[in-house]
Amino acid sequence: MPRSNAEAPCMKVLCVADHVDPLVYSNSIKDRFSDVHLVLAAGDLHLEYYGFIVSSLNVPLCFVFGNHNLERIKDYRSEFRNVYSLNPEAFHHYHSYGATYVGGKMVKIKGILIAGLGGSMRYNRGDNQFTEIGMFLYALRLLPRLLWNRLRYGRFLDILLTHAPPRNIHDKEDPCHRGFQFFRLFMDIFKPRFLIHGHVHLYDLNAQRETMYKRTRVINAYDHVLLDIEELE
Known part of the structure; x- marks a missing residue:
């Protein structure tokens, strides 16, 4: 018999973005966030910060890159390896941090389906910046897994982790902080329960x-925010 919503277990999720929050980067992190099961990082933070969180809380952490703090992006995306010098210990650090890069990828953690689309709107031709068409093409790599999720689990996705917000939801009018119209289309079609972003x-x-867009809760994770997310299979 299916579980009712009242019986379904909830996962406590810590979301972080853009700024090293002294409430998180603290000796009391274990006490303050002892009930956290998962961390989602929406970009513009150093990997060492993620390492501190993972080692302190001993929980999974999923992240995307933003448009700043990109020194290590070449370790995860091959197209940037001509831009930055390759660190031969990159993948050792990747595993020792315990952080999972989900940019253009999909993972399933404790029954939660998570996908990532990092980066910002293109404003100065910098790295990890996209036009609307560029973000659409970047997101296409998610399509096979989204369709598989629909067949296997009856839904496409639970959480879309981004750096930039959707257009006209939490964004601004300057070119750097303008959101992606494509994210609204993504929510229309794939109906994630959450879109977690930073950048603003x-x-x-x-x-x-927080803003409710149709069936999706859009949440700005700047500094940190705690969520209770129902676990599904």
């Missing part, structure tokens, strides 16, 4: 962090 800094405590 929230300096005002009253600034809007």
